[in-house]
Amino acid sequence: MQSSGSKTTVVGGALPNIPWEDRPAKGGGALWRYSHNPIIPRNAIPTSNSIFNSAVVPYNGAFAGVFRCDNQAREMNIHGGRSRDAIHWEIAPEPIQFQGPDPEMARCVYRYDPRVCWLEDRYYVTWCNGYHGPTIGIGYTFDFEIFHFLENAFLPYNRNGVLFPRKINGKYAMLSRPSDTGHTPFGDVFYSESPDLVHWGKHRFVMGPKGGWQSTKVGAGPTPIETGAGWLLFYHGVLTSCNGFVYSFSAALLDLEQPWKVLYRAKPYLIAPWEPYECVGDVPNVTFPGAALCDAATGRLAIYYGCADTVTGLVFGYVDEVIDFVRSNSEV
Numbered sequence: 001m002q003s004s005g006s007k008t009t010v011v012g013g014a015l016p017n018i019p020w021e022d023r024p025a026k027g028g029g030a031l032w033r034y035s036h037n038p039i040i041p042r043n044a045i046p047t048s049n050s051i052f053n054s055a056v057v058p059y060n061g062a063f064a065g066v067f068r069c070d071n072q073a074r075e076m077n078i079h080g081g082r083s084r085d086a087i088h089w090e091i092a093p094e095p096i097q098f099q100g101p102d103p104e105m106a107r108c109v110y111r112y113d114p115r116v117c118w119l120e121d122r123y124y125v126t127w128c129n130g131y132h133g134p135t136i137g138i139g140y141t142f143d144f145e146i147f148h149f150l151e152n153a154f155l156p157y158n159r160n161g162v163l164f165p166r167k168i169n170g171k172y173a174m175l176s177r178p179s180d181t182g183h184t185p186f187g188d189v190f191y192s193e194s195p196d197l198v199h200w201g202k203h204r205f206v207m208g209p210k211g212g213w214q215s216t217k218v219g220a221g222p223t224p225i226e227t228g229a230g231w232l233l234f235y236h237g238v239l240t241s242c243n244g245f246v247y248s249f250s251a252a253l254l255d256l257e258q259p260w261k262v263l264y265r266a267k268p269y270l271i272a273p274w275e276p277y278e279c280v281g282d283v284p285n286v287t288f289p290g291a292a293l294c295d296a297a298t299g300r301l302a303i304y305y306g307c308a309d310t311v312t313g314l315v316f317g318y319v320d321e322v323i324d325f326v327r328s329n330s331e332v
């Protein structure tokens with residue numbers, strides 16, 4: 001759909017009920033924080049230690065999502081959730097039980113950092129799947145009640161698997177970030193394609209670390225948003241400080257038909273850990289985006305991000321302004 005309120009075409013439906021708050025009079029850049037952050041506390045379900053790095057989508061006139069809930073045994077898993085307004089969430093107390101034909105694929109020891117992507121006729125979920133080390137799990141649901149798993153996309157070790165919301169040149173497409181068994185001190189984003197969401201190949205380098213806030217590693221965030229200016233990709237970048245990793249995020253524009261070609265990439269971050277709930281928590285100094293709602297009619301954005309690996313926050317912006325920010329501050 002052509003957006004009337006924004007100068008850049010945004011492909012997608014109108015989302016008049018997108019959560020929204022105008023830019024504050026002081027202090028808002030191209031993205032600004034919701035004044036009532038965090039929106040999801042660490043103990044939103046009785047067993048949770050922390051709820052963060054999660055993904056939400058419009059569903060049946062309201063909203064649904066998949067949430068990373070680490071429990072009080074510090075096991076990492078993903079849970080379904082529903083919301084009328086995309087701000088107040090009811091998260092299922094039990095983790096998602098995936099169904100599938102091969103019991104081997106059910107033998108995962110953890111799940112975390114889900115993304116959700118509407119693709120063709122269903123919602124696909126990708127996540128970091130513990131199968132002899134971290135790799136990319138893929139599943140799908142039609143109703144956020146019953147979930148089916150597919151094969152893992154890649155061999156271990158890999159994280160941050162993010163599907164594109166349509167086929168590209170006749171193939172399913174995914175970004176991912178090959179990694180190691182631990183708190184990986186490197187990380188480049190790669191593009192891969194598949195005829196069937198099971199067999200993946202044609203791997204292409206997309207982007208690696210640069211200076212400053214993104215000097216250690218980078219990883220794709222929410223499902224990319226298709227615009228007239230290219231795929232708008234929010235991604236996280238990591239700086240290694242003398243006090244450990246610092247996770248910030250910004251955005252890039254990727255070529256629509258050859259998404260491994262980066263057209264523009266912002267040199268500054270859009271959001272970095274500044275607020276107390278981003279700087280203090282189980283892992284201090286983390287802002288980690290996992291989902292973006294977009295109203296194609298106005299270009300409004302609502303981005304969900306994990307804060308300090310403890311709670312979930314929300315920031316707002318306009319597609320046009322983010323694209324202007326990326327283009328005018330670009331360093332490819």
Ligand code: BMA
Binds near residue numbers: 112113283286288309
């Ligand atoms: C990454 C992932 C994320 C986490 C981040 C900061 O490696 O595990 O889930 O938010 O580290 O701890």
